[in-house]
Amino acid sequence: MLEIIWNRSPAKLSLTPEAVHVWRASLLQLPERYERLVQTLSADEQLRAERFRFEQVKRRFKTGRGLLRLLLSRYLEIAPAQIQFEYGVQGKPALAEKLNKIDLRFNLAHSEDFISLAVSCGREIGLDLELIRPLKEAEKIAEQFFSTSEYTKLCSLTDKEKVLGFFNCWTRKEAYIKAQGSGLAYPLNQFEVSLAPGEPPALLNVAGAPQETSRWSWQELIPAEGYLAALIVEGHNWNLACWDFFD
Numbered sequence: 001m002l003e004i005i006w007n008r009s010p011a012k013l014s015l016t017p018e019a020v021h022v023w024r025a026s027l028l029q030l031p032e033r034y035e036r037l038v039q040t041l042s043a044d045e046q047l048r049a050e051r052f053r054f055e056q057v058k059r060r061f062k063t064g065r066g067l068l069r070l071l072l073s074r075y076l077e078i079a080p081a082q083i084q085f086e087y088g089v090q091g092k093p094a095l096a097e098k099l100n101k102i103d104l105r106f107n108l109a110h111s112e113d114f115i116s117l118a119v120s121c122g123r124e125i126g127l128d129l130e131l132i133r134p135l136k137e138a139e140k141i142a143e144q145f146f147s148t149s150e151y152t153k154l155c156s157l158t159d160k161e162k163v164l165g166f167f168n169c170w171t172r173k174e175a176y177i178k179a180q181g182s183g184l185a186y187p188l189n190q191f192e193v194s195l196a197p198g199e200p201p202a203l204l205n206v207a208g209a210p211q212e213t214s215r216w217s218w219q220e221l222i223p224a225e226g227y228l229a230a231l232i233v234e235g236h237n238w239n240l241a242c243w244d245f246f247d
């Protein structure tokens, strides 16, 4: 796997059609910034946050939205509170068209204490992030949600390989459906990704859409020890830059 270097955030941000930027932040870095971030949320985001039952989930959502607004405001050179979103049929947020003169696209992912954000220009993008942990019910989940050949491949791995194999598959499948914007409305067993540890990320097969396998390209990322992220980007020949939100 390509060694990724996470750099300090540059003072000025600009995006070209060949660039893909990935940002990472730990929620543990953020307590003193939290109140300032939350103040930038819109009324509907505040309302949505109040509907989460668990404090940790509420805080993660608010922090994610605050960071997203802060970051987009830097690309667009407007105030974070001025950012407006539009939503796809299955809830994928996008920048409101009237603000989006550069066709900026983004996708956000959170898991436990980490948030990561991918940004591109004129290319669809999907990102998923998971904390790697042994799951007792992994094979059951795989049997229910993975394709038959993914499930068979997972079962053929050694017990040690299975944990990473499972999360390779999970993050790659999620990244693909997030790039599509379809969420779980897209049947997860209708496409197949690579999963064996050491195997590069790939879309191997999409039922009814063979052109999909060459339409996308991938990058595997490890934003922090114990976490795994899959990034999928429309097209090829793009350059990746990875940055820390805060030094």
Ligand SMILES: CC(C)(COP(=O)(O)OP(=O)(O)OC[C@H]1O[C@@H](n2cnc3c(N)ncnc32)[C@H](O)[C@@H]1OP(=O)(O)O)[C@@H](O)C(=O)NCCC(=O)NCCS
Binding pocket: 061, 064, 065, 090, 091, 092, 093, 107, 108, 109, 110, 111, 127, 128, 129, 145, 146, 169, 170, 173, 174, 177, 178, 179, 180, 181, 182, 183, 184, 188
């Ligand atoms: C909503 C979904 C897109 C991602 O959910 P998730 O893994 O819980 O959450 P993530 O942290 O990866 O991503 C959440 C962010 O994705 C974005 N998002 C929301 N709906 C989206 C959609 N339809 N498409 C793409 N991105 C979407 C939002 O920015 C959201 O952040 P928000 O909470 O601030 O609005 C959807 O795929 C889902 O519900 N997955 C459930 C997980 C699952 O069962 N996976 C099985 C894998 S085998």
